[in-house]
Amino acid sequence: SVVNAMTADFLRSAYGGESMAHMRYLIWADVADAEKMPNIGRLFRAIAYAEYAHADNHFRVLKGQVGDFTVPAGAVFGIGKTVDNLQGGIDGELHEIDQMYPVYLETARFQNEKAAEKAFHYALEAEKVHAKLFKEAQNVARDGKDMDVGSIYVCNICGHTETDHLPDQCPICGAKKEAYKEFK
Amino acid sequence: SVVNAMTADFLRSAYGGESMAHMRYLIWADVADAEKMPNIGRLFRAIAYAEYAHADNHFRVLKGQVGDFTVPAGAVFGIGKTVDNLQGGIDGELHEIDQMYPVYLETARFQNEKAAEKAFHYALEAEKVHAKLFKEAQNVARDGKDMDVGSIYVCNICGHTETDHLPDQCPICGAKKEAYKEFK
Numbered sequence: 001s002v003v004n005a006m007t008a009d010f011l012r013s014a015y016g017g018e019s020m021a022h023m024r025y026l027i028w029a030d031v032a033d034a035e036k037m038p039n040i041g042r043l044f045r046a047i048a049y050a051e052y053a054h055a056d057n058h059f060r061v062l063k064g065q066v067g068d069f070t071v072p073a074g075a076v077f078g079i080g081k082t083v084d085n086l087q088g089g090i091d092g093e094l095h096e097i098d099q100m101y102p103v104y105l106e107t108a109r110f111q112n113e114k115a116a117e118k119a120f121h122y123a124l125e126a127e128k129v130h131a132k133l134f135k136e137a138q139n140v141a142r143d144g145k146d147m148d149v150g151s152i153y154v155c156n157i158c159g160h161t162e163t164d165h166l167p168d169q170c171p172i173c174g175a176k177k178e179a180y181k182e183f184k
Numbered sequence: 185s186v187v188n189a190m191t192a193d194f195l196r197s198a199y200g201g202e203s204m205a206h207m208r209y210l211i212w213a214d215v216a217d218a219e220k221m222p223n224i225g226r227l228f229r230a231i232a233y234a235e236y237a238h239a240d241n242h243f244r245v246l247k248g249q250v251g252d253f254t255v256p257a258g259a260v261f262g263i264g265k266t267v268d269n270l271q272g273g274i275d276g277e278l279h280e281i282d283q284m285y286p287v288y289l290e291t292a293r294f295q296n297e298k299a300a301e302k303a304f305h306y307a308l309e310a311e312k313v314h315a316k317l318f319k320e321a322q323n324v325a326r327d328g329k330d331m332d333v334g335s336i337y338v339c340n341i342c343g344h345t346e347t348d349h350l351p352d353q354c355p356i357c358g359a360k361k362e363a364y365k366e367f368k
């Protein structure tokens with residue numbers, strides 16, 4: 001943990017930078033594969049894993065410090081018990097649902113940016129399901145229990161998330177059932 | 185792709201938010217497992233995968249727009265050809281090596297934050313290797329060739345990255361060879 005606000009700021013900033021590096025290296029790995037450079041693809045994935053370790057290190061130093069310092073709305077940092085981490089999940093999702101994505105979506109429409117509009121719409125609709133699932137999980141975690149849930153299905157196009165039942169078609173983006181990844 | 189700077193701003197912001205959500209859900213999943221709540225752990229991992237899809241969507245709308253709009257130093261967005269993506273990797277790593285981590289590390293020392301100092305030190309040293317590897321990859325990708333490399337080993341403690349040869353001990357953090365994950 002940390003006691004100084006400036007060091008805490010820098011840990012949060014470094015966590016953000018490493019999380020974004022992790023993500024773009026995974027995406028660029030797929031591009032390298034498509035260009036028939038599988039070894040460079042593997043290099044991107046290996047280094048993405050290193051960035052995961054960096055992000056994890058920075059985040060863990062912030063352990064137990066969710067909300068200890070002033071942070072931007074919707075930003076969630078640190079590690080608590082699962083019941084607290086689920087509150088972090090709920091807070092982040094609700095910020096996206098109530099504030100962030102509605103403004104982003106409205107702007108994309110206003111500026112006639114069709115591709116951005118679709119990306120924001122997909123995320124906004126999926127986050128509503130995420131907030132609901134985190135609340136269900138927190139209701140049982142509060143009693144020290146695990147959730148009673150079977151397979152969880154996630155649409156790889158829009159992120160729609162469904163428990164126990166594989167949809168025939170994604171209700172958000174219309175993808176076929178083959179687009180769903182199962183977490184069992 | 186987008187033509188408006190404000191929509192581009194929001195895509196970058198949403199990419200950052202989703203990348204950080206993806207990462208913290210993976211970390212919180214491990215916490216849930218440790219609390220003997222494996223189903224909640226699985227829920228966190230499934231939703232982390234959904235955030236990956238959201239981040240990927242936002243990033244891909246920025247395709248080919250690396251540097252098209254003014255972005256903060258060290259921030260890298262968008263998708264080009266692999267040779268360009270490797271330049272993005274080099275730029276991001278060099279910013280961390282030359283600017284970001286030296287300032288963060290100096291601050292952690294000045295404020296006597298030992299845990300943060302270690303996390304920043306590990307990252308700074310690992311990034312030097314990353315920049316070098318991306319340069320090597322770019323030198324061959326420029327000729328349309330793949331990299332000639334065997335297994336890539338990554339230390340799960342500090343992110344140290346080594347090609348072709350598993351170190352006996354991590355030169356950055358001193359971890360034993362068992363800490364290395366192999367990408368083959």
Ligand code: FEO
Pocket residue numbers: 093096123126127130202205231234235238
């Ligand atoms: Fe459930 O945040 Fe894309």
Ligand code: FEO
Pocket residue numbers: 018021047050051054277280307310311314
């Ligand atoms: Fe932790 O950026 Fe290689």
